[in-house]
Amino acid sequence: xxxxxxxxxxxxxxxxxxxxxxxxxxxxxxxxxxxxxxxxxxxxxxxxxxxxxxxxxxxxxxxxxxxxxxxxxxxxxxxxxxxxxxxxxxxxxxxxxxxxxxxxxxxxxxxxxxxxxxxxxxxxxxxxxxxxxxxxxxxxxxxxxxxxxxxxxxxxxxxxxxxxxxxxxxxxxxxxxxxxxxxxxxxxxxxxxxxxxxxxxxxxxxxxxxxxxxxxxxxxxxxxxxxxxxxxxxxxxxxxxxxxxxxxxxxxxxxxxxxxxxxxxxxxxxxxxxxxxxxxxxxxxxxxxxxxxxxxxxxxxxxxxxxxxxxxxxxxxxxxxxxxxxxxxxxxxxxxxxxxxxxxxxxxxxxxxxxxxxxxxxx
Amino acid sequence: xxxxxxxxxxxxxxxxxxxxxxxxxxxxxxxxxxxxxxxxxxxxxxxxxxxxxxxxxxxxxxxxxxxxxxxxxxxxxxxxxxxxxxxxxxxxxxxxxxxxxxxxxxxxxxxxxxxxxxxxxxxxxxxxxxxxxxxxxxxxxxxxxxxxxxxxxxxxxxxxxxxxxxxxxxxxxxxxxxxxxxxxxxxxxxxxxxxxxxxxxxxxxxxxxxxxxxxxxxxxxxxxxxxxxxxxxxxxxxxxxxxxxxxxxxxxxxxxxxxxxxxxxxxxxxxxxxxxxxxxxxxxxxxxxxxxxxxxxxxxxxxxxxxxxxxxxxxxxxxxxxxxxxxxxxxxxxxxxxxxxxxxxxxxxxxxxxxxxxxxxxx
Numbered sequence: 001x002x003x004x005x006x007x008x009x010x011x012x013x014x015x016x017x018x019x020x021x022x023x024x025x026x027x028x029x030x031x032x033x034x035x036x037x038x039x040x041x042x043x044x045x046x047x048x049x050x051x052x053x054x055x056x057x058x059x060x061x062x063x064x065x066x067x068x069x070x071x072x073x074x075x076x077x078x079x080x081x082x083x084x085x086x087x088x089x090x091x092x093x094x095x096x097x098x099x100x101x102x103x104x105x106x107x108x109x110x111x112x113x114x115x116x117x118x119x120x121x122x123x124x125x126x127x128x129x130x131x132x133x134x135x136x137x138x139x140x141x142x143x144x145x146x147x148x149x150x151x152x153x154x155x156x157x158x159x160x161x162x163x164x165x166x167x168x169x170x171x172x173x174x175x176x177x178x179x180x181x182x183x184x185x186x187x188x189x190x191x192x193x194x195x196x197x198x199x200x201x202x203x204x205x206x207x208x209x210x211x212x213x214x215x216x217x218x219x220x221x222x223x224x225x226x227x228x229x230x231x232x233x234x235x236x237x238x239x240x241x242x243x244x245x246x247x248x249x250x251x252x253x254x255x256x257x258x259x260x261x262x263x264x265x266x267x268x269x270x271x272x273x274x275x276x277x278x279x280x281x282x283x284x285x286x287x288x289x290x291x292x293x294x295x296x297x298x299x300x301x302x303x304x305x306x307x308x309x310x311x312x313x314x315x316x317x318x319x320x321x322x323x324x325x326x327x328x329x330x331x332x333x334x335x336x337x338x339x340x341x342x343x344x345x346x347x348x349x350x351x352x353x354x355x356x357x358x359x360x361x362x363x
Numbered sequence: 364x365x366x367x368x369x370x371x372x373x374x375x376x377x378x379x380x381x382x383x384x385x386x387x388x389x390x391x392x393x394x395x396x397x398x399x400x401x402x403x404x405x406x407x408x409x410x411x412x413x414x415x416x417x418x419x420x421x422x423x424x425x426x427x428x429x430x431x432x433x434x435x436x437x438x439x440x441x442x443x444x445x446x447x448x449x450x451x452x453x454x455x456x457x458x459x460x461x462x463x464x465x466x467x468x469x470x471x472x473x474x475x476x477x478x479x480x481x482x483x484x485x486x487x488x489x490x491x492x493x494x495x496x497x498x499x500x501x502x503x504x505x506x507x508x509x510x511x512x513x514x515x516x517x518x519x520x521x522x523x524x525x526x527x528x529x530x531x532x533x534x535x536x537x538x539x540x541x542x543x544x545x546x547x548x549x550x551x552x553x554x555x556x557x558x559x560x561x562x563x564x565x566x567x568x569x570x571x572x573x574x575x576x577x578x579x580x581x582x583x584x585x586x587x588x589x590x591x592x593x594x595x596x597x598x599x600x601x602x603x604x605x606x607x608x609x610x611x612x613x614x615x616x617x618x619x620x621x622x623x624x625x626x627x628x629x630x631x632x633x634x635x636x637x638x639x640x641x642x643x644x645x646x647x648x649x650x651x652x653x654x655x656x657x658x659x660x661x662x663x664x665x666x667x668x669x670x671x672x673x674x675x676x677x678x679x680x681x682x683x684x685x686x687x688x689x690x691x692x693x694x695x696x697x698x699x700x701x702x703x704x705x706x707x708x709x710x711x712x713x714x715x716x717x718x719x720x721x722x723x724x725x726x
Contacts, residue, residue: 234683320597
């Protein structure tokens with residue numbers, strides 16, 4: 001979508017992103033610029049719910065409260081003195097690719113640009129929780145951001161918060177991150193501190209973190225229980241809803257782009273693939289309406305949480321109109337579906353990506 | 364799409380349109396403002412291929428050439444002295460609704476806003492051709508616009524031209540129009556003269572007309588034979604292609620909008636319906652996943668070429684998530700399909716429109 005929808009308008013931001021909304025800021029990465037394992041911060045998608053809170057490190061502190069033995073708060077310098085951990089983690093908005101869900105869904109029609117991979121450095125959430133001392137009554141850990149605002153369909157102002165179950169909160173790779181690709185977080189990406197929850201969709205990677213609250217009851221907040229949930233057609237909205245959590249197995253064709261005109265001959269097809277439930281083990285490419293599938297070359301990745309780059313060689317002798325399709329399989333044996341199951345907000349769409357191209361006779 | 368994609372950005376034009384491209388200007392009508400039989404000019408979609416040529420009536424003339432007995436050219440005043448004809452005609456871009464074609468197609472991902480109905484006043488093309496005197500060698504009539512520019516995938520500059528077969532050119536309702544809803548055409552809509560071809564998609568309604576050329580051979584121009592054509596996956600682009608011509612039977616839900624939150628109780632559902640091959644005779648609405656369909660009330664239309672407004676009453680007692688679907692049938696018995704047949708540029712998508720809404724308990 002980004003290749004044409006925005007190609008002639010004025011909505012390009014100062015960074016290399018396709019801006020879909022300015023307040024709150026929502027912007028995606030053009031597919032063609034997904035070339036590297038690490039996505040530069042200036043090119044990393046942004047999905048905010050409320051205006052960006054402009055926090056200063058001097059006045060900022062993280063408050064750890066709730067079902068702990070020693071509630072405390074600490075500043076950024078103190079946090080940086082704790083043992084640090086660095087993890088390469090892909091982040092994807094739960095709404096990524098929902099622009100292609102049919103019938104169209106409620107909400108912003110994201111193309112495929114709401115995904116990126118960065119090297120995050122910070123303190124494991126576990127370390128902070130251990131320092132505070134968890135009580136036996138602890139059942140969830142609430143991550144509280146400083147961003148606040150009005151949410152369509154609700155009254156009054158609210159903040160942005162998400163909870164993690166204890167096993168996810170205590171996983172050593174779940175981070176409170178202050179650096180992204182070796183530099184301090186920018187305001188867009190959550191300065192001074194954000195959560196990074198490997199393998200889950202981005203909605204739990206709370207930005208502008210100011211509070212960690214250990215809960216004795218499951219959290220019941222708007223974004224968690226009313227917004228980032230799977231509900232189908234005819235679903236009673238008074239019933240409990242399934243929460244969006246793990247990333248689905250997925251691949252994108254990043255080259256050639258939609259509508260690209262090629263000539264007969266050999267072409268490299270490139271893309272990215274990932275999954276939240278184990279690394280991608282196979283990517284296949286089809287250029288003949290899904291009749292046959294060729295295995296692509298998969299690059300190694302140093303991290304099980306990152307995407308893997310893939311390439312495939314296409315030798316096309318016949319001019320005409322083609323769809324290039326890519327299909328990933330993960331370690332669990334999960335494969336991308338032809339069509340995603342419809343849900344009201346179109347979350348977690350991982351249906352097979354297909355890119356139309358025209359091939360002309362060369363020479 | 365228009366309801367959210369553009370809601371927070373700066374791309375609203377001076378008129379009440381959702382701007383998708385500024386150069387060439389491409390802009391659509393928000394669904395919610397499709398309320399009246401006549402669409403005001405300021406609210407009428409614009410689909411240009413090249414920059415708008417700024418023509419002055421003083422220097423302008425229409426040249427009629429080719430297979431005619433008496434080639435001639437005439438100015439705007441002379442044209443306005445010829446017997447005038449007024450017709451209420453719906454115009455729809457062939458690419459309208461292609462944003463919901465799956466897999467995504469080549470080109471701008473239009474939502475549903477590229478359609479409108481206006482009262483066009485002008486001279487029947489037939490009158491001009493009769494005045495010139497058609498030779499027996501005439502096989503097509505070429506409409507030549509003054510707009511020029513570069514087209515992706517081609518080299519050099521080109522103009523925008525489209526031809527009509529003789530029966531369409533000689534139909535008394537095919538107009539050379541100078542007025543739209545009782546006022547002179549604006550520059551965006553083709554000042555001083557444009558074609559209006561009832562029942563066909565908008566690409567033949569050439570704007571900024573400066574030439575009428577009667578041809579002894581079928582026209583072979585880029586837009587007609589390479590662009591506005593139906594080609595499927597695997598189609599050899601050296602082969603002849605089927606041209607896009609007639610409008611398909613279609614209906615849109617204009618109220619409520621996508622993602623609207625309603626309360627239990629009675630609601631009016633509203634929309635528009637049309638067809639290019641005879642008037643719409645029936646519109647049905649489903650709110651239960653297409654299991655049952657209720658006939659909607661169809662308003663009369665004074666013109667067979669206009670859309671018809673329809674309304675339906677929805678009494679919803681159960682809170683939850685619903686898709687509102689509308690399905691039209693025309694005089695020929697043609698019905699909208701659940702899914703349109705895929706073609707490379709997604710032309711003529713008339714699949715059933717489905718709008719997701721949330722219903723909450725009232726009170």
